[in-house]
Amino acid sequence: MAVKVVYDSTRGLVQENDATGVGGFQIKDVSLTEGSDTFDAVIQGGVGAAAALPATGVSLVTIGAGNDADKKFCKLANGTVVGQQKTIIVLANNGQAVNLTVRNAADGADLIADGAALNLGDVAVLVWSGASWLVVNQTT
């Protein structure tokens, strides 16, 4: 016997016995959304001193703050748990048609380089391997 947790939009969270013994956590008819934070990208020279994007949830990044096309850099904090996922969305660009560069907070290496063309409206999903972030999906 196992306990299965089901969420549906009418009953909310329900725990029920699962006679198959498999268990599971099932979300029936709504989207699963993590919390989000906002961040203004900075110039290349400002990455080191800037706060890192948190390693959890969804970061909504604005590039080109103040109509400065050089403000297109950010860094991502290390993950803590293998398999942890991180979503980055380029929310706005202040009219600056530039790409977001995402760097590893630990060593400054590019996780998503300019050539990956992560720009306005794009979404990137990364997974923490235990040692580094890996980009598993990215829209362009």
Add this chain to the structure above:
Amino acid sequence: MVQVIYTKDQGLKQQGGAGSFSIESGVPLAGQIKDTVTSNTVAVIDFAGIKQAEGAAGALEFDLDSKVIKLRSAGGAKFYIYFRVTDTGDTGDPGLEGTGVAFSKASGDIDSEAKLVDALVTLIDNTAALNAEFEAANDGNDHLKITALRMGNSGTIVTDISDFVGLVDTNNANAVVNATVTFTHGVGSHLLSTGGISQASGALNAAGDSFVVISDLTEGDHHGARKIVHRPANGQTFILKNSGGSTLHTFDAAGEVAHLAWNGTAWKLLFGS
């Protein structure tokens, strides 16, 4: 901080610890298959031999000028095809609700049921507004077969053929001639839910422009929400569109998956096999 852990033995448990929400290894975190969409709705109009008279009316021959066929898509768009027989009345647009499409033909172009059906097929397939919603074909028996491009059950896509019902055939002992329409419906709705997993397959249209539509989430909210659309079975190629009509992914083989993310204003394709 509060830590939430799911284990299959104890279910959800809250405890003190580093803030996190974790699911025991070996237990699937899954959405539910929320939508199952299969096939398309097909309407077949049997004109029962009705055709345009050229000169004196013979059996099953009528003046089809000013007659109308009405269509409606599952998206709510209304259309009417109005007949203009150029060498008889050549009546203009009756100005009905929806988009009017002129079917303008000389008598000799539609003086057999086969010619009539084939000409209507050409009209529907070559008129952008109609062809965005429907595909037409002669079913091989000189019946007009109209397939809704929106997959699933599109309801009554041919809403009115009353102009072709109750025609009195003065050349056949005043027999009353009735065109008929029959429907074969797909399953489910072309409009996919924003949550869970949607499956669509069995598209009928050989041209590959059958489609399903993913609705928008609330603008400025739900950032990063995901959606999976799966084609579990065979059929023809079909398209996954957003609410604005743009293509997100083309499903051209069974087993394909599209993985979408909501960026706050639009669905974006993260992965499409």
